[in-house]
Amino acid sequence: MTDDLLVLKTETDAALAAAGDLRAWDAVRVAILGKNGRLTGLLKELGKTPPEQRRERGAALNQLKDALSGAIEARRTALEGAALDARLAAERLDPSLPPRPVPAGLIHPISRTMEEMTAIFGAMGFATAEGPDVEGDWNNFGALNIPAHHPARADHDTFYLPGLDGGTPRVLRTHTSPVQTRTMLTQPPPLRVIAPGRTYRADHDATHSPMFHQCEGLVIDRDITLGHLKGCLIDFLRAFFGIASLPVRFRASYFPFTEPSMEVDIGWNRKTGELGAGGDWLEILGSGMVHPRVLANCGIDPREWQGFAFGMGAERLTMLKYGIPDLRPFYESDIRWLRHYGFNPLAPAMLHEGV
Ligand code: PHE
Numbered sequence: 001m002t003d004d005l006l007v008l009k010t011e012t013d014a015a016l017a018a019a020g021d022l023r024a025w026d027a028v029r030v031a032i033l034g035k036n037g038r039l040t041g042l043l044k045e046l047g048k049t050p051p052e053q054r055r056e057r058g059a060a061l062n063q064l065k066d067a068l069s070g071a072i073e074a075r076r077t078a079l080e081g082a083a084l085d086a087r088l089a090a091e092r093l094d095p096s097l098p099p100r101p102v103p104a105g106l107i108h109p110i111s112r113t114m115e116e117m118t119a120i121f122g123a124m125g126f127a128t129a130e131g132p133d134v135e136g137d138w139n140n141f142g143a144l145n146i147p148a149h150h151p152a153r154a155d156h157d158t159f160y161l162p163g164l165d166g167g168t169p170r171v172l173r174t175h176t177s178p179v180q181t182r183t184m185l186t187q188p189p190p191l192r193v194i195a196p197g198r199t200y201r202a203d204h205d206a207t208h209s210p211m212f213h214q215c216e217g218l219v220i221d222r223d224i225t226l227g228h229l230k231g232c233l234i235d236f237l238r239a240f241f242g243i244a245s246l247p248v249r250f251r252a253s254y255f256p257f258t259e260p261s262m263e264v265d266i267g268w269n270r271k272t273g274e275l276g277a278g279g280d281w282l283e284i285l286g287s288g289m290v291h292p293r294v295l296a297n298c299g300i301d302p303r304e305w306q307g308f309a310f311g312m313g314a315e316r317l318t319m320l321k322y323g324i325p326d327l328r329p330f331y332e333s334d335i336r337w338l339r340h341y342g343f344n345p346l347a348p349a350m351l352h353e354g355v
Contacts, residue, residue: 002057005064008038012068016075025079029072039065099346106342110213110330113318114196117215120239121194124232126217129193131179133200134161139178140171143297144257152256157202159210172200175311176216177257180290183218184298189305190221196314207327213314220290220300220307226260229287229308233264237284241266241321243276250287258288258309268320275320282320285312 012032019025032039042061049057107115118128131139146152156174163169179195195216204210219228234248247267255261264285269278287310292302315327322341324330329337 002060005042005060008032008042009064009067013071016071019075019079022076022079022083025072025075028075032068033072039068105345106338107345108330108338109318109322109324109341109343110314112343113314113321114213114215116240117194117196117236117314117317120236121217124235126192126194129179129183129195129218130197131173131176131182131195133172133198135171135173135178137168137171139181140173140175143181143294144177145291145293145297146256150256159200159202173198174201175199176214177309177311179216180218180257180294180309181298184220184295184300189300189307191307192219192221193217209315209327209331211331215312215314217310218290218307219309220295220305222305224289224307226289226308229262229289229310232308233285233287233310237264237266240317241275246276249281253286253288255286255288257291257294258286259291261286261288263287264310273323284316284320285310287311 012028015028015031016025019028031037034040039061043065046054046058046061122128140158141147141150141153158174159172161170161172176195176197176199179193179197183191183193183195195218197213197215198211199214200211201208202210217232219232230250237248238244238246249265249267250262251265253261253263263283264287265281266275266284267277268275268280268282270280270282272278287308290307290309292306295302295305295307315330318324318330319327324341
């Protein structure tokens with residue numbers, strides 16, 4: 001190969017090595033093999049070469065052309081491979097990494113409490129029952145042994161709604177207890193259900209909201225005793241609050257639909273708000289053995305079946321468990337409050353099993 005061809009070969013190799021990406025590579029390609037490229041120019045000049053040298057020069061040029069084309073293609077392949085590797089590295093995704101904290105779409109503390117109650121009672125064999133927010137007067141009161149002029153009605157601050165077709169007024173349910181009525185009327189005993197849901201009372205101040213949440217419980221079987229009631233609620237409260245030694249006290253009380261009735265208190269420190277110790281008591285839920293008249297009202301023979309029921313306020317339990325001081329922001333949909341008190345939907349609920 002003559003000197004000028006050797007120079008072209010050396011310079012092309014150097015330019016290809018220096019081309020760091022496909023764009024630089026293409027510039028080199030055009031500068032050598034393009035219409036006005038250096039090699040193309042040399043080939044065009046072949047015609048001016050004296051005939052006696054033309055053969056040899058032509059063969060050398062062809063050899064050089066093959067060598068340069070090969071080198072240019074090889075460089076392209078290398079650059080394309082490197083570009084693909086870089087892209088794959090940039091797009092690398094590790095599906096085994098834990099999810100990042102989600103900045104929006106958190107679970108409301110009340111929903112979280114409802115989920116936890118459902119999970120804890122579910123583990124004890126309770127199914128979940130539901131009823132409508134707008135109830136018949138009989139389901140909410142009458143069947144539960146609260147007739148028309150019973151004094152217990154006065155405690156409920158009921159929202160009354162017009163009856164259908166001029167019939168008896170309907171109510172926004174004042175507690176979840178009408179789900180007891182519905183369950184007993186539609187399912188044969190034995191029964192073991194909870195009923196979490198919305199409830200309404202015409203009461204509005206710092207500690208009362210006209211809409212709030214309760215969770216009802218109902219167990220009906222042949223040999224259910226007060227001992228079952230106590231064991232069930234002690235287990236639930238200790239699991240819910242995650243305190244194995246949480247003191248629980250049963251105090252005689254009155255509800256028209258249970259006999260005997262008991263209010264349930266948990267131990268806490270009134271000054272610090274700390275649960276589980278401190279010598280003070282905090283009322284947390286109502287309970288009792290289902291009144292025989294309620295069983296009979298709902299078509300269950302009280303000589304054959306008995307059981308217990310309980311009802312608790314979800315807001316109260318939530319505020320105590322998570323140290324939320326004020327009830328009103330629960331319903332204000334303030335995104336800052338939700339960010340502070342909300343729960344990551346991907347984090348599993350704490351169940352404190354085995355407590
Ligand atoms: N329904 C009662 C209330 O709202 C609570 C309760 C339910 C009490 C079941 C005893 C049995 O206060």
